[in-house]
């Protein structure tokens with residue numbers, strides 16, 4: 001059966017504007033209300049997007065008209081709000097990363113299981129046609145045996161990007177740096193395409209920016225399918241370059257750049273090479289809300305069909321666990337096996 005769903009959004013900052021556009025473009029959903037710890041931010045946002053302002057989190061969570069809580073706060077607050085929302089019986093959408101520590105990840109999983117609510121984690125790149133095509137080709141064996149898979153996120157972020165926010169580049173609120181904030185999209189895509197990561201060995205450094213967390217990281221990866229690869233995440237590669245993913249198999253190579261296919265050299269196949277208007281190389285918000293909207297559409301279909309969304313709490317924790325293992329590896333100098 002098809003229902004209509006009201007969303008309440010927490011945290012009215014940069015990415016929330018994408019969410020509001022995506023939600024208000026849904027056939028079965030709309031933005032009902034917002035909350036921000038800065039009341040004036042919530043009021044401005046609500047006026048622009050035509051919805052209600054909640055003045056406390058308790059009011060938002062207690063509102064029977066709210067079906068889905070959408071969390072767009074700094075990353076260190078995701079778990080706390082997701083647990084509160086699940087305990088209030090709400091379904092949850094949470095921006096990446098799902099949470100920033102293993103204890104927080106476990107806490108969200110427990111709350112979702114206990115309350116039988118869904119927690120969908122934003123990983124909008126999984127909903128791009130190029131990633132879907134690559135996943136299908138790999139799973140059907142059209143690339144042969146996969147040998148190598150690399151992700152390169154050689155981005156640049158300005159000094160102001162960090163200083164103005166007050167939370168980016170801090171362990172407490174960002175949970176990490178170039179990997180936990182920017183690289184996580186590419187890390188998620190590559191672990192998804194390859195069917196999981198077995199072990200990591202990492203070097204993390206803070207080389208350019210005056211931040212607590214890493215601005216550059218190299219991770220050597222052994223995938224569960226036996227392939228090997230390297231994950232590069234940085235916000236210190238002047239002037240910033242588009243995200244790249246490359247998969248090499250015994251029957252060919254696929255290269256993705258941002259949300260497009262850059263090269264499809266697969267035995268016996270031809271594929272159109274796309275041009276993208278998405279490029280987060282140096283501007284974190286230079287992408288369309290279209291893939292957020294596709295992901296939210298899939299969530300509403302999942303709720304109607306009483307099933308889990310594609311990127312549920314278990315899928316959402318995978319890239320975070322890889323990143324946490326990489327931090328441990330860099331700290332200890334050891335190769336870390338994923339559990």
Ligand SMILES: NC(=O)c1ccc[n+]([C@@H]2O[C@H](COP(=O)([O-])OP(=O)(O)OC[C@H]3O[C@@H](n4cnc5c(N)ncnc54)[C@H](O)[C@@H]3O)[C@@H](O)[C@H]2O)c1
Pocket residue numbers: 010011012013014015016035036037038041072073074075077095096097122124165181284
């Ligand atoms: N999917 C993507 O491509 C993408 C892109 C950008 C950001 N993000 C994620 O979205 C989240 C937010 O990032 P942003 O760039 O929008 O940040 P931002 O700083 O622009 O916005 C954060 C908002 O949260 C509010 N806030 C802070 N503390 C709060 C609290 N205790 N309760 C309620 N509201 C609070 C702030 O006032 C601000 O309005 C981050 O987790 C980030 O990783 C994802």
